[in-house]
Amino acid sequence: MAGISATTRQGTQLSARTRPTTSLGGDDEVSEDLVICKICNRELTTPKHFPCLHTFCEACLNIHAKASKQSDESAQVKCPTCSVPAPESADTDPEKIVAKLPINNLLLSHVMKRQLKTKTCKPCKRRKKTSTAKSWCSECAEALCDECVENHASIQSSNRHLVIPITEAENNPFTMQRKILCIDHPREEVTKFCMEHQTACCGKCKTGTHSQCTSFLPIDRAIEVMRKKQELTVLVSQLETMSSNAEKIVTERKKAVADLASHKVEEEKVIQTFRTKVIEHVDNLEKALKEEFDELHEREINHIQQDIEVFEQKLQNINYYKDLLDAATKNIPPLAVLTEGAKIRQQCQLLEENMQHRAGKIVRTQYEIKETELVSKMPNLGIVDAKHTTLHSDRTIDHLQLSPRLPIRMSEKRHNFLALKYQSSFISGGFAMNKNLVLVDNKGREVRGYSESGHRIDTQVCPMYGNPFDATLLPDRKGNYMIAVTLPVMKTIQLLEVGPRSLSIMDRFHFKSVDQCFGITFVDGKLLVACMKSIDMWELDAENRLTLVTSMKVEGERVKYICAADHNRVYYTDSDFRGGLYCITTDGGSIFRYSHKNLRVPMGMAVDQRGNVYVAGHYSNNIHQVSPEGGLIQIIAPEDDGFKKPIMMISNGEKIFLSYESHTITNMYPS
Template identity: 25%
Template sequence: MATLDPSCDVCLNLHVTKSAIVWCSECEEAICEECQQRHRIQNVTKNHKTTPIEDYQELPIYIANIKLECEDHNQKLDFFCSIHSEPCCTRCVFEKHKDCRELKPLPEVVEGVKSSAAFSDLEDRVKDMSQVIGQLIAEKLYHQSNLEVQSHTIITEVERVRKAINKHLNSIQNDLLHKIATTKGQQSENIDLLVRKLSQMKTNIAEIASGLEKTKQYASDYQTFLGIRKLIPEIENQEQDVISIESDHGMADVDLQLKMNKILDKMETNVSEFGRLEIYFSPPTKFALRKESQGQILLIPSSRCLSKLKLSKIRSFDIHKEESKRGENNFITGCDMFEDNRIVLIDKQNNRLVIHKEGFFIKQIRFEDTPLDVTIIDLNTVAVTFVEKKTISLVDVISSKILKTIFLVNKCFGICSFSGKLVVSLNYKIIKILDRSGTVESAVSKKDNATYCSVMNDKMWYAAQAKGLIYCCDLNGSVQWKFSCGKSDHPQGIAHDAFGNVFVTCENANKVIIINSNGTESRVLLTSDDGLTKPIAVHYNRKTDILLVCNKFGRCFMYKVQATN
């Protein structure tokens, strides 16, 4: 900025110090109040424009230091040489510019410079660079906040897996303990039975031994002789029972031993980590500044190679089900995602908007009419289309209240938002762009009937399901390219990433394809092998690179999309 508290230059020449109140750019002098009065009435200076000194002090130093006096000759700069692009005095003209034919009086050259295209161009470029930097800062701050969300998601998943492992280990431990108790009980019962049998045999033997002892003591020889003949078969039977029980399987010694599962036995040594935390560094978005006819600067990210895209599954989940009044299942026709990872979905069959987060049901909002699609327009507000009612409703998802209803003359199908505008696909091959108040700003003609559309900067995409064509056009409807994926595929939902690549759900083919920004290449990303069955709704979060795909009857899939080296 210019020097603070300048003194009056006129008074300084008289060795008097007074504070200046204005600056004269033509005299290149600071002037006090008293001198200003003479400055206004003198013929030489009365037409000079002055600037309040406090405003002059706001000038950048490099502007304030620009003088109207030639540094080489100390004369006033009166001309401007367009060939050398420099101001010059009369001596400069004579010494260095006498052969230059592009000399013009300096006052003519500088007249209207502040309203010139060159000055406006500089203002636009500075403004747009500031916006770009602001966007970059906002993007990095968003990614920083998203680290907290990702961290919470990972911790939740770790705790879920840990609980599942603990539950499973408790279950198989209880099964084993039950088996141990049952086996121990069975073997103890067998031993008890055998002991009782042996005890009875021992009793029988003891009775025979006692009988022999008493016979020996008190019986006559005749009685003894005849008694021995009767005892011999009995003793032989007892001997046979003893021999028989020795070979009984029940006489085997029982040892209970545990052979540990090899995985569990070596868990401490083989399982050294709960999971591997992987950090993926996606290539940073490369921006180039490009001037458009309206003086705007657009962010043009570098392209992505489709073959190097990698999808990592985050989760799959089923939409909260409710018994349909018509006795049918869910019918998911639209989806979008808030920055805090809340997911909003349209269940056309049950006239409701359903909200999930991290796979868990949060709430639902019911409507009297049948909705078709949804798009997020701010932190807690969504726009919902109603086909037959020909309306768009702005809904607060916290209070579940309809804030505003926009009435149109056509049936409303797919909807998306960009730059604070609503873009809705209508029947009769029309797409309209509206502001949030419902004012129609422009209408774009479609080449074919299409339910869904997607917009980024100056491009628009829509899928003509009946013909199997994907169109890319400008905001005036002029087709830039079209891609055929086959009539039988029935392309439906459409979304795009930050690079202009387009994701399309093919309902009848049970797949999701991606088409590059030029419409020259494509790749199948997901198929029925990944669980797709009649996919319709699709959304791509361009800040987190998360792809959300929903089957018609309520199964949803979330994938992280990354570029590999």
């Protein structure tokens, strides 16, 4: 087996000896390698361990941590042996990070036994002197000679330590043992053992992180159960199996090197046949490019033709209104002129808004065919790939029946991925940011970032103190982005800061709303928030503080989702069983209302690049594509078992992402 290397205080590398076969019987002495610090190459002093259980002297770790933080304060403090990072901490002080690392009580006990057996003064030994120990410091867990006892008492930090005669420590080993403190509550002594999590805990843990647990045992009783079940013996057996597996893998990997060398010779012959295939392929590419060009031309012509039809209809309406106005100048009763003139004025205003909205979406099209520089910049003649199969599939390694873990699951799939924190997750809202997705997990109480292919972005994860519903991105302020998140039950809007390495809550930037707040969007310098029967408008000032400007009463009984189309147009849905889609101006003016017999419990919305709006029918299990004028374009209901109860939608460039009740996120490409 390969030796383990660690960095010494001077920066040199040390190689550890191969570990002996694990055994629970025989002599009480352990391998000297276990009680030697791999940094200073001396016997452990105040041994502290990383989550990987690799253990080092506390003083050595302080030096190691300072070196890690010297060039970058945000750098993680990692295990010198295997690079596992120390648990996350808000502290940046290296000594405070090391101070929070737990004591390795197992190795500390063996270090103490060694000192009692040799009766050698530990401080003198560090100074390369030899003197007989007469006393024991229970706090430092070190044997001391008479001279060191005097020095110990003269130092302020250690003059209150309990120092006892070493003979008393020999006769009663429990007097020399340090209290085992809780990892989560460092000032509390461990008193209980949680059988569900298989971990020691204190009284505070029982009412805090373990409040849902039901099976606790006193420490002495847990020790009896462990011995009775021979759990250590079982663990030794599992470690022996894993050791055998590792040796098998090393053997297999060495054989794989030789096999791949011979396989490479065979595959190089295949490359020679590629030339003729490349020529045939170029011919096919030319044909495909022309066909693609034909399809693009037809699609663009159709879009332009649609614009022509829309504005010809609007022109007919304009001429009709002109005729009506001309008729109003004839000799007719003034009351009729007044009433009908008001109607004509209202329709003219609505027609003007529709024309401006449509005109804003019109684009001038020019064709451009770019050469791919197939010859000069051809990336490769072929694709070199390696097919991989897991070692489990050919029974190279044995399977272990390990203890079950807590039911926290996460699964991510490409283009149709699960966005779970817990099995009860509910993705209720979100938005697009830098071509990625930021999703709001209502039941999981978290805001999380994902790539379009479903990979979680660990630097964009923020636990929330309540159940969030929706979020929106706020404009860039001094190089920093912020996110506004709604918490309906708490009637609160909370701001988050998007940092380069994390997503964090801005402590003093939470603002109370009058009613429960749900959907949220940012448009034209204002935050618009859906509040069941109203839409609240908030203003963001230069100090990143929100001020409620107005609360607009709107149609609908369950207004939960809201979406901005442009600077003056907003969509919202009434998520009642027979609710609909509403389009209003930012000052509350009505543009249109859309409803349909096959649209039940409308929820989230998204707007594509041509201004069409998509509405998720939660109970009707479909998507309605609606024109900017409120007309139905099509109802999308894929024949797919995975398409079930759509919830919210996010527009991200040409794609629209959709979440379902089953926690799944998928995308579609609007035509």
